[in-house]
Amino acid sequence: MQKVGKRNTRNLAWIILVVMVMSVVLSACGNKEEGQVSGNSGNADDPLEVSIMTITPSAVPAADDNVIKRAIEEATNSKMNIQWVSNNIYGDKLNLTLASGDIPDLIMINDPFGSTFTKMVKQGAFWDITPYIKDYTNLSGGIPDIAWDTTKAADGNNYGIPRPRPVTGDSFFIIRKDWLDRLNLQVPETTDELFNVMEAFVEQDPDGNGTKDTTALAAYISPDDLGWGGNLGPVLGAIENSFIGTNSSWKWDESQGKLVYRELLPEVKESLQYLTKAYSSGMMPEDLLSLKLTQARELFKRNQAGIIVDKTGTMRKIYADDLKKVDPSFKYTDFYPLTNLNGYNPKGSGYNGILAIPASVPEEKMKRILQLVDTWMNPEVFEIQQFGIEGTHYEVVDGKKVASSEKLTADNASDFNHIVNVIDLPWDTTGETDEETQANELFKKVEAERDKTSVADLAAGLQSETGQKVLPELNKKIQDLKAKIILGREPIEAWDAFVETLRNDPNFQAMSDEMTEAYKKRNGQ
């Protein structure tokens, strides 16, 4: 009996050992194979093997055999290995990927002025593509100059292809027009008028269900938004920006002849007092510190909040179709974008992240990758992700392509905009229904109006070495303090005290001087 038991243990031990040795050997083989694939830049006629990492807004990213991906690969003679990363965690994932040293051939850098990327650029880890741009007509002509200019590194070179975005149509207030109409209110044009509208949205039952169960602004404060809109993020930041008249962290002070940090401006204090009052009056969710972007959006989608800050392009995909299920009387044109608040609306920076190529990629392959992006920007290739494939995603009606947005979404078509995007296409307002067309025409009209008064970030692309060191911690301190003041945990005097210490901080002064110098240098002063 015992003997049998012993033999069994021995056999088991051998099995474990064999399995382990096998797995080590197998994984070693796997690595080797992978290495060979990515090292293959191959013949000029062979499809270009390229690994890509970028953001995806979709919960389920495009699979490797996605039809649209296949069609693009065929049109550009490439074989893409795309790593889609959720936009909630992109910053972390990017830092980890950069730290690992195993960097994809084409990698989306969401913040070209982030410290890890800039440090690595200085050490020569990425290709300087400046001398090559002119060889590719779509790269040089199809991407606006403002995008190339604002993404230049400190040394004046471009270390990535900017992903162009329209400078009009930046995120701004969107308000429920049907709620306004029900309460006989005008579209607000100043922060004071906005306050009255928000008060009415809380007090006067705008959804008409007989109970006071609505809030006004779908706001949240999250550490993910540090460095954005006075560290308050897109929603509350948009209010603060309207007080200051810019979305920049810096404002030019003519009398002192230098850039002034936004937090030192008296308008920030006014905005804080405004927000504190709004919070205590129930105009934003009580738990706004525990919410994230998606949860704040839910409030609007569920008919519980009447004001959000976003791009008009998100209307159907993110909000309206869900909202219609809750409130069938809601129409697309009730998704009403404000033109100005206090005469201000933000002008986009013209880009959203850049596509960089690590220096470990050989020059020939690097050129072929630039060629790939360039070809992709050709109208006939870009149309693949816009309209999909004939018969599957779109039909030609009266010589015009009519696509089904449902089918395109199902195949993740718009995800590919996060690799290559073309923006100077004429805006086609034709929607699937008349209702959608009307909404698109409204958006187009409002954005044309916005364009007349929009204010760009004057400090976009300016860098300060001290700032890179002190800003992460400073931004966090600012967000925490602002959050406490808005919640009523700290009195507004705490803000005055903070601004005073900030003003006297030598690091902070050094950062201001460096920024002013960089600004003057760029403006040729």
Add this chain to the structure above:
Amino acid sequence: MSTHEQRMSTVKGKQTSSKKKGLNLLSALRRDRSLYLLALPGVLFFLVFKYIPMWGIIIAFQDYSPFRGIQGSEWVGLQHFTALFGNPDFALLFRNTLAISMLNLILFFPFPILISLGLNELRSVAYKRLIQTIIYMPHFLSWVIIAGLTLLLFAKGTGLINELFTLWGWPRVDILTNPDSFWIMVTLQAMWKEAGWGTIVFLAAMASVDTQLYEAARMDGAGRLRQIWHITLPAIRSVIIVLLILRLGDIMEVGFEQIFLMYNGAVSEVAEVFDTYVYRTGIEQGDFSYSTAVGLFKSVIGLVLVVVANRVVKRMGQEGVY
């Protein structure tokens, strides 16, 4: 390093002094080869995932750049440690970490012991099993789910508990964004999640107590409490001590996921601990060397505590962890 060399030299000395011992070792290896083979996966696991990566600690003394690699990065000595100790937030981090950890030690640690004592006294085996299964459950939920549940229950605006309070005419309480109650809140949360799981070891130790002891005590007229005090507790004393020592080693760890998920701007001054700080500086800001230095500092404190506690326990005549 020096202890390692010492050990090496003693091993060598022994080898030269008696060859017999080496032979003994070989024959011992041969005799118990199946046992050693069984242990091999565990040993390999520790080598590959714990010991080999440990050499990456040297980036704490470098200005590490991923592009240059460990070989090419510049050496900066103790610069990151001076930066950490000179950081005005250091005292805050230290205080928060210790406070949460001590609360864990004082409130959380004895709790599973109490539960197991109670469970051990239950007569009905089926009832005992049922309770055990129920209290084990939360252990298998991830912190993300528990943070979500906490939000659903305790949010000031829409939380279930607060809705109930309003219904009963009580004032709403603020739990999630209240710096005064944050420490106790996370401690209770951790207890809810892990206390049941923590009973496993104690119950196992109690199960091994000889029932004759209880019978004898009953004959002598000892009641339930006396039996617990004089038999059960002494029987599991060594287990308690071992777990306590190990717990002391983790005194600088306060469950990153939990704190990170419960963190918000309103409680930042009580919620920022070493683990969240390492995450922010290392992963979010890409300052790999600095965050490694912070992590190393944390581990060294844990190691020192374990060693000291073990010494103390041994001096008191108890069995330590090694």
